[in-house]
Amino acid sequence: MTDQPCPTCGKxxxxxxxxxxxxxxxxxxxxxxxxxxxxxxGREHAQDGLDKPAEPD
Structure with a gap:
């Protein structure tokens, strides 16, 4: 197994x-x-209506 360099600084x-x-x-x-x-x-958030205020009955 080869050692990988540090992903932050490369050492x-x-x-x-x-x-x-x-x-x-x-x-x-x-x-x-x-x-x-x-x-x-990832995918963009779908507009599913959950952010809308509830409509009165």
Whole structure:
């Protein structure tokens, strides 16, 4: 198995923090997810009417 570089900084990864090189890079990656810097591709939200206010009876 070949070691992949750290996805945050590109340095060689360490076994204790794999796939990152350090706890600092691991934390920076987590903070980027929290800040929504990363996004998973997907469909746009469908307009299903759930955001509309309820109509009176």
């Amino acid at each position: 060689p990864s360490q076994a204790a923090t794999r796939p990152f090189c350090s706890a600092g890079c691991k934390d920076r990656d987590l903070l980027a997810w929290f800040a929504e810097d990363y996004r998973l591709p």
